[in-house]
Structure formats: structure tokens, C-alpha cells
Amino acid sequence: MKKIMLFVAVCSLMLSLIGCGKQNEVANISLMMWDEAQSPVIQQSIDKFNEKNEGKIVASIELVPWDSYWTKLDASLETKESADVMWMNVYLPKYASAEVVKPLDEYIEKDKLDLSQYIEGRVNAYNLDGKQYALPKGLDTVFVAYNKEMFDRYDVEYPQEGWTWDDMRTIAGQLRDKISEAGGAEYPIVMELDDQPSWMNFVVQNGGNYISEDGKTTGMGMDESVEAIQNMVDLMNEELMAPYTVLSETKGTDLFISGQGGMVFIGSWKASVLENSTLGADGNIGLIQMPALNGSNSSVLGGLGYCLSASSKHPDEAWELIKYITSEESLYNEAVNGIDIPAHAKAQEGYVKNFKNLDAQVILDASVTGFPYQSNGNFEWTSYVNDAVQKALSQIAPVKETLVEGATQAQEVLDELYK
Amino acid sequence: MNKKRRNYSARKRKEAATGLLFIAPMMIGLIIFSAYAFFQNIHFSFSKVGTFGAPKFIGFDNYIRAFTDPNFFIALKNTLFYTVFGVSFVIIFSVLIANSLNKKVKGRTFYRVSIFIPAITMPAAIGILWRWLLNYKFGIINFILERIGLKPVAWLSEAATVKWAILLVLVWSMVSYYVIIMLAGMQAIDSSYYEAARVDGAGQLQLFFKVTIPLLTPIIFFSTIMSMIGILQIFDFIYLMIQRDTIAYQYSMSMVTYFYELAFVKDLRGYASAVSILLCIIIMIITVIQMYLQKYWVKYDN
Numbered sequence: 259m260k261k262i263m264l265f266v267a268v269c270s271l272m273l274s275l276i277g278c279g280k281q282n283e284v285a286n287i288s289l290m291m292w293d294e295a296q297s298p299v300i301q302q303s304i305d306k307f308n309e310k311n312e313g314k315i316v317a318s319i320e321l322v323p324w325d326s327y328w329t330k331l332d333a334s335l336e337t338k339e340s341a342d343v344m345w346m347n348v349y350l351p352k353y354a355s356a357e358v359v360k361p362l363d364e365y366i367e368k369d370k371l372d373l374s375q376y377i378e379g380r381v382n383a384y385n386l387d388g389k390q391y392a393l394p395k396g397l398d399t400v401f402v403a404y405n406k407e408m409f410d411r412y413d414v415e416y417p418q419e420g421w422t423w424d425d426m427r428t429i430a431g432q433l434r435d436k437i438s439e440a441g442g443a444e445y446p447i448v449m450e451l452d453d454q455p456s457w458m459n460f461v462v463q464n465g466g467n468y469i470s471e472d473g474k475t476t477g478m479g480m481d482e483s484v485e486a487i488q489n490m491v492d493l494m495n496e497e498l499m500a501p502y503t504v505l506s507e508t509k510g511t512d513l514f515i516s517g518q519g520g521m522v523f524i525g526s527w528k529a530s531v532l533e534n535s536t537l538g539a540d541g542n543i544g545l546i547q548m549p550a551l552n553g554s555n556s557s558v559l560g561g562l563g564y565c566l567s568a569s570s571k572h573p574d575e576a577w578e579l580i581k582y583i584t585s586e587e588s589l590y591n592e593a594v595n596g597i598d599i600p601a602h603a604k605a606q607e608g609y610v611k612n613f614k615n616l617d618a619q620v621i622l623d624a625s626v627t628g629f630p631y632q633s634n635g636n637f638e639w640t641s642y643v644n645d646a647v648q649k650a651l652s653q654i655a656p657v658k659e660t661l662v663e664g665a666t667q668a669q670e671v672l673d674e675l676y677k
Numbered sequence: 678m679n680k681k682r683r684n685y686s687a688r689k690r691k692e693a694a695t696g697l698l699f700i701a702p703m704m705i706g707l708i709i710f711s712a713y714a715f716f717q718n719i720h721f722s723f724s725k726v727g728t729f730g731a732p733k734f735i736g737f738d739n740y741i742r743a744f745t746d747p748n749f750f751i752a753l754k755n756t757l758f759y760t761v762f763g764v765s766f767v768i769i770f771s772v773l774i775a776n777s778l779n780k781k782v783k784g785r786t787f788y789r790v791s792i793f794i795p796a797i798t799m800p801a802a803i804g805i806l807w808r809w810l811l812n813y814k815f816g817i818i819n820f821i822l823e824r825i826g827l828k829p830v831a832w833l834s835e836a837a838t839v840k841w842a843i844l845l846v847l848v849w850s851m852v853s854y855y856v857i858i859m860l861a862g863m864q865a866i867d868s869s870y871y872e873a874a875r876v877d878g879a880g881q882l883q884l885f886f887k888v889t890i891p892l893l894t895p896i897i898f899f900s901t902i903m904s905m906i907g908i909l910q911i912f913d914f915i916y917l918m919i920q921r922d923t924i925a926y927q928y929s930m931s932m933v934t935y936f937y938e939l940a941f942v943k944d945l946r947g948y949a950s951a952v953s954i955l956l957c958i959i960i961m962i963i964t965v966i967q968m969y970l971q972k973y974w975v976k977y978d979n
Contacts, residue, residue: 329941332728352944356729452922503831506923507813518814638943645927652924654836 351635804917
């Protein structure tokens, strides 16, 4: 009896060892992301990927909410226990310089992956010092939305494609006069106060910059940048735009969809808000590209990408996953499900079909001329210029003086960082 | 010492072990999440700490930086503003409200329940609610002001008003809890004092100032210390009511909001630790002063 027991025990032990051996052949890789709303759709792509690589790779999603995403990512990269693949945004330079994420160039070369199939601005956003650190997933664009009902009511012509900053001022002026004649309380223009949907666009269009391409100098003290911010202050002073106190307490988007604003500079991440608003459902929202300032209507291009952890135990398999989830097939699926605007040009048409009330083609077209969100991945210096911009916009201090002072302080921090 | 230890009987030792076992879950949690974190924080405050790599010892640099950083002093000044006015208003209003609830009025239970509602409401809900009440364009407070012919006020954007607006919400949310404490204190006052005072011909006001307040001083003292420590650490309402990228944030930031920004936005963990240690020292100093001063005004009933 004892011998039989021993035999059984040995057999089961050996079986489990064989089991282990088999498991070792399958590479378990994980993808870390923060957006719960996107995860069911991305899971579909993961399922397909696992099906294709059955017996070789098993990929899974590790969902970490935004609030703790970066803390968790930092800690897990530091201890070399991070997920193999992760979502990345403008924070990339911080991870690239710490060498905790792996450049993808050797893989791109090996597989002869054609990067031109992606929107150029999004590829460039993840290219640092000639190394490609991520493949782009989706993108965010900035454009203008206008309230057709308000334009009709006050009998002002809609903005026309190809319009300029001056055209915008003229239109806003007509609106302002008609509004005050009628005793209305609406504002011709409203906007958000943070950089991406508003002032960063105009600073760059006007020839200034937020941070130089090498990430070492901020251009917010340049005359071009100062002029761009002054332009916005002028809009407020001439009552073409809602005053600062209104904009600082109520978001531009909320003012617009509640019918308080004629035009708003707005980002694609708010597209579904526009689509689902009463204003949108009544077919009263028109979309148009940014007005051209100084001959350029280029706008900020944001978005996410997929990075590969430098400490991944299965980098080859992780690369396969990155390649698959940024392929036309996967991104098209994301587009038709409306979770993101694909950074893959051919996959984009799926996105337009999501919108019944908006001309979503405008949102896509903005990406062609877009420039990547300007950042060097460090946020120690940014508050100096951001706070200066807010001081300038709220007019508690002269525009030029404030911006130059803020830029000087920011530059001191930058110099310290890169000395 | 050794001799004494030997004197413990086996039963006593067993009892102590059981006791330790029962407090173990609490203590272990406290040691890991508070004590360890506290000492690591001290360590960090003397180091340069980025996201990756080990902390690098830099001596007092972080503390020197704090004393040359204008933003640190803005945060400190704002925090003291919130504390001085916040503690005073909380104590004054909670005593007054508790005193009126201590009388035999009709529907007393209803008032007591309603006054306690803010204490059991989530700070997030309070912050968001007041942000809309105070909104410049859509807020009900400005609506009322306009109705009675006054100009609307940009409560949450103007330098002159934003700190008062936050103070208002802070006091509103804190008073209810201290009303309950004051009420308990008042009910513990022996009624014979009041009877004796009345026999001597004391009026309502005299009863309040000569009997209630002196006998309530231990409770007032306790409430002052607790509310002060709470307000010195003010963070949630500022975070909830003021958007980061607006001018109002620069007017209203407190020590803890500044700490949060340093640690989690700017990635300056070492400097942030130093700021938090300085806040801790400030709290300790003020509390010690209060403890010392209490003998001059706190009257214990014995």
C-alpha cells in the first residue's frame, strides 16, 4: 500500500514537472493601461492576438486607474517587475532617459515595419535623439466648434474653411454687437484655460514655442509667444471672448454646450461630449479647422503610444504584441468602437462612422498639419510658465513682463537639469 | 529592573501576550504604514529623490531651498490664514450653535440631526456642491446677489475672495462635528451650577459667559487643538474647488497642496518631504505652545 502511494506521489510530481516545462514554453506577457472604458475593446484585440499565437504567447491586460498609474509604473520599473508593454504619453522622455523603456529600432528594422503608415506627428512624438521608443496608438487633435443656432439667431455668417485669426475677430465682433443689441448674455468665443486646447496652439502658430525641440530651452519669453498671449488678452478686453473670471470657474466646453458661447477651441477628447449634448443632437454644432495665425493653422497633436519595458523577460513576444495592437486591424476596431482616433492612417475612416451629429472628418483632418504636444517629459519647470500665462491672461500683471519673468525662472530650472 | 521582571507571574505574562496579540493588527499596520513612512520621509527630506535610482544624500539643501522659495512662503502664509480664521470661526460657531441646541426648543432632535449632516457628507461632495453654489456665472449665490441689486462676485477667481470662499466651505463642513462635541460637553455640566447661579440672580448672558464657557474650556481646548491640526493640513477643498491651471490656485494654495504639487507633479520627492517635515514641526510647535498656555485659561472641574 505504501509503495503504491509513493508511486502515485512520484508520478504526480513528475506530471506537474512536465506541466511546468510546458508552461515555460508559453510566454506570459502583460499590457498595462489606465482606461477602463477602452479595455473591453482592447481585450478583443488581445484575444485575437492570443488566438494567433496559441501555444506561444499569452497576453493579458493589467488595468491600473489613472490616479495610480504613474506611481505604480515608476515603482514597478524601478524594481524591474513592470508589465512588458505599457501605455505612454508625454512623460516618455523621463523614462527614456532613465533607460527603463527599450528603443524599438532594432525590431522595426528586423521586421521592416513601415512607419509611414502612421500619422507623422505621432511617430515623431515618440522619437527622441533619433530613437523610436513607442508605436503610436491614437491621437488627439484640436479644432473649433461653433454654435450654428446662435449664428443663425444673430444672423451672422458661419466661419469658412481657410479662415484666419482676423476673420475670427471680425466674426466674433459681429456676434458681440448683435448679442449686445439683443441684450443677450452669451460670449462670442469661449475656451479652456489649459495649454493643449488653447494657448499652446497660438504660441506655436505665431512662431514661438513652449519648449525647444531639444527640450532644453523654453520659448515662452520670446516676442512671438508674448504676442500670441497678448492676442488672447485682446480678445477678452474687446469682449470678443468671455472674461477670465468666467473661464476660470466654468470650463469652456461646458459654456459652449450650454449655449453660452458662439465658438470654442476644443480637443477631440471632447468629441463625444459634443456629439451627445443637446446642442449636438439638434444638429447645431459645426466643426472647422483652427483659424490661421501668421499663415499657420497647425494645432496640437496629442495621443498615446505603446512602450516596451527594458526589463521585460520576453521582449520579442512583447514586440509582437505592440506590433499587433498598433496594426490597421486592431486600430480600425478601436475606431469603429469609438474609443480612440487611430494614429494609423488607413484605420481612421472607421472613426467617422461613430458620429451622427458631427462632421468628424474635420477632427481627422486636423491631424495632418498637427505638431506634437510640446514637452520634454519634465514637469518641474512647467508651472513657472503655466502660472505666468495664467497671470497674463487674468491681467493681474503686464503680459510681456510676466511671461519673460516666468520663462526666466523656468529656464533656470532647465539649465540646472541639463547642465 | 531584572528583578522586577522576574516577579511577573506566568499568568500575568500570558495576559500581556494576549493583549499584545490583540493590538498587533493595529500596531503592525501603524508601524508599516505610518512609522516606517514617517522615518523614510525624514530620510528623504535630506536627499535628492527622483523617480528612478536611489536617494542621494544632500544634507540641508532641501530645507535651505524651502526658506528661499517664495512659493513656500505663499503656501505658509495661506495656511496660517486658514488656520487662524478657520479655528476661530469653528470654535465660535460651534459653541453658539451647541448652546442654542442645548435649550429646550421644539423639534430639537430635528435640528440636531440636520446640523450633523455636513459631518457625514463626503468632502468631495461638499467641495463640488459649493463650487457650483459659488460659481461666478451659474452659481445660486450670485443669482441672489443680482436679484437684490448687487454686483456678482467672482468668489473663486479673485485674489480678494478666493481664500474666504474656501474658508467658508471649510468652516461650514467642520462646525457640525464640533457642535456635537460641544453639546456633549455642555450636557456634562452639572445643573446645580446653573441653579446656584440663577438663585444668585444671573441672567441668560451671565449664565452663558460665567458658567457654560468656563466649564466648557477643557472641551474648547481639545477642539482648538484638533481643529487646528486638521486645518493646518487643508488640502481637499482647495484641490476640489480650484482648477490647477488658473490664477486662483496661485492665490489659495496651502502647504499640503504645495507638497502635493512638488511630490506628484514636479517629481521633487526630496524637497516635498522637507516641506512636509516643516509642516510637522510647525504643528508640533503650535501644539506645545497651546499645551503650555492652557493653564492660564482652561479650568478643569474638580
